[in-house]
Amino acid sequence: MxxxxxxxxxxxxxxxxxxxxxxxxxxxxxxxxxxxxxxxxxxxxxxxxxxxxxxxxxxxxxxxxxxxxxxxxxxxxxxxxxxxxxxxxxxxxxxxxxxxxxxxxxxxxxxxxxxxxxxxxxxxxxxxxxxxxxxxxxxxxxxxxxxxxxxxxxxxxxxxxxxxxxxxxxxxxxYKYKGSxxxxxxKAIKGYYLNFELFTKLDNSEKTYYLPSKKAWGIEPSENKLWTDFTNIEKHIHTKIQEKQAPLCWQKHGESYITFFIVWW
Structure with a gap:
């Protein structure tokens, strides 16, 4: 880091x-x-x-x-x-x-x-x-x-x-919450959260991902240089979900970056 x-x-x-x-x-x-x-x-x-x-x-x-x-x-x-x-x-x-x-x-x-x-x-x-x-x-x-x-x-x-x-x-x-x-x-809202099932439905081949360690939470995802596709990230996420750990995920789509949590609950 x-x-x-x-x-x-x-x-x-x-x-x-x-x-x-x-x-x-x-x-x-x-x-x-x-x-x-x-x-x-x-x-x-x-x-x-x-x-x-x-x-x-x-x-x-x-x-x-x-x-x-x-x-x-x-x-x-x-x-x-x-x-x-x-x-x-x-x-x-x-x-x-x-x-x-x-x-x-x-x-x-x-x-x-x-x-x-x-x-x-x-x-x-x-x-x-x-x-x-x-x-x-x-x-x-x-x-x-x-x-x-x-x-x-x-x-x-x-x-x-x-x-x-x-x-x-x-x-x-x-995800897509309509409340105010x-x-x-x-001003402190940085992203959204969703469950693993919904996350898989939103994937497409143009998106790449990275799971930062907790020490890197809060850092801009654009600083990251290592990205992988859904197939390679899926097993890591699945393991965390099984362990009842909600990982923070960075997503890159073209030149656009977003941050979200994938929750087990």
Whole structure:
């Protein structure tokens, strides 16, 4: 995986406006970056930690913010009770911000609830936007005010620290879904999802495919150079479906590229 497309994908990722959900929103566009960044990324990190590493480097490279703390584990009697992603400082105002970061891919299942926000789930149905926000509200942000945190951050006044969420999302809706979304979610929709049976019906000889590893999710498919036909990709998809894993698929059709999930449910 090339480092530059991975960095670009994070810089250009859609930040979900979480103001109406009870969180101050931190958008990466707030960072003043004078040059295009190039830095090495570790190869052994999972997707979420890759995103954290990129955002850390972006903040450090900016001219208007600096990182004071990052990935700080809060210990209570030698037991880890949680981790704080970042405490950053806006250089001009000296404002301190406890920043939590998440990089997520959610699919919209309209059958779950009459409340649209509750219908965004992980590709394998084992997490959701609703659960993520509840965890942030119940555990992540209150962690700053835990008695053990105050001893960890002795150099700053906890009471003067504001809190913000940078929630980078890629959203996917059912194939040919006709429902409408609020602008907050609409701008984050990157593609659709469908089941394997429908996927096979939509194939034709002009289309080629690639299944990126999870570390490459969010990268523009036009960056990819390796493509294969349906026959060669089918068995890989079938195996993932059998394992109840919903793969992300890139499709190339002429000079057109699309991204979608193939779900097992």
């Amino acid at each position: 090339k480092t530059s497309p991975r960095i670009t994908s994070i810089v250009k990722a859609t930040t979900l406006d979480t103001t109406s959900l009870g969180f101050q929103t931190f958008n990466l566009s707030k960072l003043n970056l004078e040059t295009e960044l190039h830095f090495q990324l570790p190869t052994n990190l999972r997707l979420g930690h890759l995103a954290e590493k990129v955002v850390s480097e972006l903040i450090k490279a900016s001219t208007n913010y600096k990182v004071l703390y990052e990935n700080i584990q809060i210990l209570d009697d030698k037991q880890t009770i949680g981790e704080i992603d970042f405490i950053i400082e806006e250089l001009k105002t000296k404002q301190l911000i406890h920043l939590e970061l998440a990089y997520k891919f959610y699919l919209f299942d309209p059958t779950i609830s009459s409340i649209p926000m509750h219908n965004w789930i992980g590709p394998n149905r084992n997490d959701s936007l609703k659960e993520k926000l509840e965890k942030l509200k119940r555990k992540q942000f209150p962690l700053l005010y835990h008695s053990c945190a105050k001893s960890t951050f002795e150099t700053i006044n906890i009471d003067e620290v504001s809190q913000a969420l940078c929630l980078l999302v890629s959203l996917f809706i059912p 979304f609020s602008p907050t979610y609409e």
